[in-house]
Structure formats: structure tokens, C-alpha cells
Amino acid sequence: MTVRTGQQYIDELNDGREVWYAGERVEDVSTCAEFRPTIESVAHLYDMQHDPAHRDVLVADSEEFGESIGRAFEFPRTAEQLRLKREAYITWAESNCGMLGRSPDFLNVMVAALAAKRDFFAAGGEERAQAVADYYRHIASKDLFLTHALLDPQLDKGKLRHEQSDPGICLRQVDQNADGIVLDGIKRIATVAPIADEILVWPFPPTFQAGEEDYANVFAIPMNTPGLKTVCRPSFTRHGAARDFPLSSRFDEMDATVIFDNVLVPWERVFINRNIPLLNRMYRDSRMREYTAHQTNARLEVKLGFVYALAVRLAEAQGLAQKPDIMEMLGEAAVRVEVIRSTTRSAELQASVDSENGLLYPDLYALQAGRALGPVYYPELVNMVRKMGGGALMQQPVSMAEFDAPTGVAMEKALRGADISGQSKSQLLKLAWDICGSEFGSRHVLYEMNYAGERSALLAGVQREYGRKQAWLDHLDGFLDAL
Numbered sequence: 001m002t003v004r005t006g007q008q009y010i011d012e013l014n015d016g017r018e019v020w021y022a023g024e025r026v027e028d029v030s031t032c033a034e035f036r037p038t039i040e041s042v043a044h045l046y047d048m049q050h051d052p053a054h055r056d057v058l059v060a061d062s063e064e065f066g067e068s069i070g071r072a073f074e075f076p077r078t079a080e081q082l083r084l085k086r087e088a089y090i091t092w093a094e095s096n097c098g099m100l101g102r103s104p105d106f107l108n109v110m111v112a113a114l115a116a117k118r119d120f121f122a123a124g125g126e127e128r129a130q131a132v133a134d135y136y137r138h139i140a141s142k143d144l145f146l147t148h149a150l151l152d153p154q155l156d157k158g159k160l161r162h163e164q165s166d167p168g169i170c171l172r173q174v175d176q177n178a179d180g181i182v183l184d185g186i187k188r189i190a191t192v193a194p195i196a197d198e199i200l201v202w203p204f205p206p207t208f209q210a211g212e213e214d215y216a217n218v219f220a221i222p223m224n225t226p227g228l229k230t231v232c233r234p235s236f237t238r239h240g241a242a243r244d245f246p247l248s249s250r251f252d253e254m255d256a257t258v259i260f261d262n263v264l265v266p267w268e269r270v271f272i273n274r275n276i277p278l279l280n281r282m283y284r285d286s287r288m289r290e291y292t293a294h295q296t297n298a299r300l301e302v303k304l305g306f307v308y309a310l311a312v313r314l315a316e317a318q319g320l321a322q323k324p325d326i327m328e329m330l331g332e333a334a335v336r337v338e339v340i341r342s343t344t345r346s347a348e349l350q351a352s353v354d355s356e357n358g359l360l361y362p363d364l365y366a367l368q369a370g371r372a373l374g375p376v377y378y379p380e381l382v383n384m385v386r387k388m389g390g391g392a393l394m395q396q397p398v399s400m401a402e403f404d405a406p407t408g409v410a411m412e413k414a415l416r417g418a419d420i421s422g423q424s425k426s427q428l429l430k431l432a433w434d435i436c437g438s439e440f441g442s443r444h445v446l447y448e449m450n451y452a453g454e455r456s457a458l459l460a461g462v463q464r465e466y467g468r469k470q471a472w473l474d475h476l477d478g479f480l481d482a483l
């Protein structure tokens with residue numbers, strides 16, 4: 001049983017995994033310059049679990065394990081446990097300003113959610129249910145860090161997977177034997193894949209149709225499984241002082257395409273096998289969303305609060321913070337932070353016990369509101385930062401060290417603001433650029449717009465499943481009847 005330290009996490013990364021960057025195989029991801037800064041940021045999260053200031057929130061004494069586990073792994077039975085889960089998500093997110101979207105807690109709570117619904121998987125056979133339960137115990141007891149890949153390559157959306165010009169592009173089962181199933185094909189987009197311990201694959205969206213059975217498999221394997229290749233996008237890590245690249249020097253989560261070249265997945269790691277009805281129900285009936293959205297909304301609260309605070313400081317730096325139109329804009333930002341902040345707390349207050357497993361689930365509808373609004377709010381707040389930065393964003397020195405160069409005195413005058421030195425204002429603007437102008441910043445806007453899936457599909461799902469709909473309709477109909 002382990003609550004890992006950062007060093008333990010780093011030490012286990014050089015495991016022979018096949019990661020490709022810029023056409024070359026990365027020999028050791030743990031020392032690769034493109035990944036190392038983010039690895040250190042993740043390692044810091046693990047170290048926080050051992051910090052007396054955070055331990056009681058980040059670590060749980062588990063009934064299931066009889067020992068300590070990371071808080072995200074805990075099955076919540078009480079309102080206090082649910083609150084502590086949220087506190088743990090927020091504590092980790094604060095250490096990276098909410099910029100690590102795929103910190104380990106995200107997938108850890110997802111796997112806990114799947115295991116909490118062990119009986120759901122039993123519909124595909126008792127072995128599959130046991131595999132899910134054993135996998136949960138495996139990653140919780142080793143405190144592992146997972147990536148996940150859901151989607152197929154974009155290809156032709158008008159055709160099913162097996163109808164594509166090459167039916168072998170999308171990941172599918174090509175064989176099976178006594179040891180497991182053999183998979184071949186491609187999945188995307190696996191954020192943090194190069195620096196994670198394992199990958200969980202579950203095909204999405206849950207709209208599989210007859211004929212696509214070979215593609216309907218849910219499983220998890222270590223990143224060093226033979227035949228698994230990870231191909232990276234260009235790195236957005238900026239090498240330099242944290243003062244010059246406050247976020248992009250530390251928090252770039254690499255996104256990757258994962259290629260399966262006849263990969264053997266052992267039976268004990270197969271959770272759903274060629275089972276379309278079960279796969280199509282998994283997203284909803286496993287109730288994973290209640291637990292994962294609790295984490296993602298808590299993280300987003302931290303990120304929005306951070307961007308809001310930056311917009312306020314930029315307004316102050318220009319002596320604009322009390323101007324009515326700027327106050328109105330900043331008020332709009334504050335309201336957005338509060339809406340997202342309210343979703344987790346409201347979901348906890350309206351939590352209910354699932355009679356199947358006795359666990360407490362935060363309210364889905366409150367959480368879905370956050371998932372649907374986040375993709376709108378985050379770009380709006382980033383735009384406020386862009387507006388407040390104005391042309392000064394284009395006046396920044398290459399390095400903050402230039403304030404000590406011969407041109408430093410002039411730069412100090414050129415960048416000075418209201419009650420703020422040129423150097424301090426420049427520091428704010430360097431941060432602003434990382435949020436609203438850099439490649440790192442652009443990727444974050446794209447991330448918030450997409451990480452919970454395509455937004456129109458999410459909203460259609462909200463309308464389809466909205467559990468309070470009938471009560472609202474009854475109220476309306478009652479009012480009309482009484483006229």
C-alpha cells in the first residue's frame with residue numbers, strides 16, 4: 001500500500017515505454033526536456049500528500065483498504081467525505097492554478113466510480129466485474145497516475161467505424177486467446193499519456209451500432225505495454241525562468257495520439273468486451289459523471305478564480321478598477337466564478353445515496369450545469385484578460401532580467417502603471433500572455449471548450465436526462481389547468 005511521493009512517481013517513469021516526439025523515440029521521458037517541468041509539477045502533487053499542512057485533506061483512511069489512500073480513490077458515504085473530496089481537488093488545483101486539467105485525481109476518481117458500480121459490469125460476465133474491482137484496488141494501492149483515450153480519429157462522421165474506407169484505423173479487436181484480447185488501431189487524444197503510468201480506454205460517444213462490436217472494448221494497460229506507441233503534439237513548454245513563462249514553463253500537459261500495434265490486453269484488464277449495449281450504457285449507468293464532474297468543476301473554480309484575479313490586478317494596474325464599465329466587466333467575471341463554484345457545493349447539498357452500493361452521489365444536474373457553462377465562461381474570462389492587457393501585452397521584454405540591463409531604466413518607465421512599478425506590471429502582463437496569447441494559453445481555451453466532449457451533445461444529453469423536468473412541467477400544467 002502506497003501513498004506515493006513525487007520521487008517514487010518519477011522513478012517509475014523510465015520503464016521502456018514507446019513515446020515519440022518530433023519523429024524520434026524518447027529514450028527516457030523522465031529526463032526529456034519537453035516533459036520534465038510538468039513531471040515535476042505532478043510530482044509536487046504527490047509530495048503534497050505527505051505535507052502535514054495538506055495530508056488530512058489529500059489522504060483518506062479507507063474502510064475498503066484498511067489503510068491510507070489518495071482522497072480521490074475513496075468511496076464517499078457521508079457528506080463530510082464528499083466535502084473532503086472537493087477540498088482535495090481544490091488543494092491540488094491551487095498548486096497549479098487549475099492548469100493541470102488531467103491531474104491524477106481526475107482519472108483516479110473515474111476508476112473509483114467504475115469500481116463502485118461493479119455489478120454494472122457483471123452484466124458482461126462475472127470476470128469482467130472482477131477485473132474492474134481488481135483494477136481499482138491495483139491503482140489505488142499503488143497510487144497510480146492514468147491517462148485516458150476515448151475518441152477515434154475524426155475520419156468520416158457520416159459512416160460507422162467498420163464502414164470507413166479503412167476499417168482498421170479505429171481501435172478494434174483483431175484476435176483473442178487464452179491470455180486476453182489483441183487490439184490494433186488508433187485512439188486520441190490522450191492528455192498526459194507520455195508521463196502517465198497507465199492508460200484507460202473506453203470508446204465514446206456512447207452511440208455504437210450493430211456491426212461495431214469489435215470496437216466496443218473497455219480496458220486499461222500500463223504505458224509500457226509492448227506495441228503501444230504514444231505520438232506527441234508539439235510541446236508548448238517554454239524553457240526559461242518561471243518569471244518569464246509563469247505557466248507554460250511548468251504546466252504543459254502533453255496531448256498525444258496513441259497507436260496500438262497488435263497489443264495484447266490481458267483478460268484481467270478487460271472490463272467490457274465486444275458488448276455494444278453495455279458500452280452504450282456505461283457512461284450514464286456507471287454514474288462516473290457525478291464523481292468526475294465533481295472533480296472537474298472544483299478544478300475549474302480554481303482556474304476561473306485565478307483568471308478573474310488577474311483581470312482585477314490588470315485593471316488596478318491601469319487605474320481603471322473603479323470605472324463603471326470595467327467594474328461591470330469584472331462583475332461579470334466574478335459571477336461566472338461563483339456559478340461554477342456553486343455547482344459542486346449545490347451538488348453536495350443535493351447528494352443522494354445510491355441504493356445499489358450505499359454510496360453518496362453528488363447531484364448530476366447541478367454538476368452538468370458547470371460542465372456546460374465552463375466551455376463558455378473560460379474563453380470569456382480569457383478575453384477579459386486580453387482586453388485589460390491591451391497593447392501593453394506587445395510591449396513586454398523578452399526576459400524579466402532585462403530590467404537589470406542597460407535599457408532597464410527606460411523599460412521601467414515605459415511599463416509603469418498606477419501605483420505599480422514597470423517591473424511588477426510587466427510580471428502581470430507576462431502571466432496574462434501565458435493565459436491569453438501563448439500557445440499554452442490557446443490550448444487551454446481549446447481544452448476547456450472540449451474536455452467534457454462536444455458541447456452540443458452534452459447539452460442535448462442534459463435535456464434528455466434532466467431529472468427535474470417533470471416537476472417543472474407538472475407545475476406549469478397545474479398553473480394552466482387552474483386558469
Ligand SMILES: Cc1cc2nc3c(=O)[nH]c(=O)nc-3n(C[C@H](O)[C@H](O)[C@H](O)COP(=O)(O)OP(=O)(O)OC[C@H]3O[C@@H](n4cnc5c(N)ncnc54)[C@H](O)[C@@H]3O)c2cc1C
Pocket residue numbers: 102148149150151154157188189190191192255443446447450451452453454456
Ligand atoms: C486540449 C484537449 C485535450 C483533450 N484531452 C483528452 C483526453 O485526455 N482524453 C480523451 O479521450 N479526449 C481528450 N480530448 C478530446 C475531446 O474529448 C474532444 O476534442 C471533444 O470531445 C470534441 O471531439 P472532436 O475533437 O472529435 O471534435 P468533433 O466532435 O469532431 O467536433 C469538431 C467540430 O465538428 C462539429 N460536429 C461534430 N459532429 C457533428 C455533427 N454530427 N453534425 C454537425 N457538426 C458536428 C462540432 O460541433 C465541432 O465544431 C481532448 C481535447 C482537447 C482539445
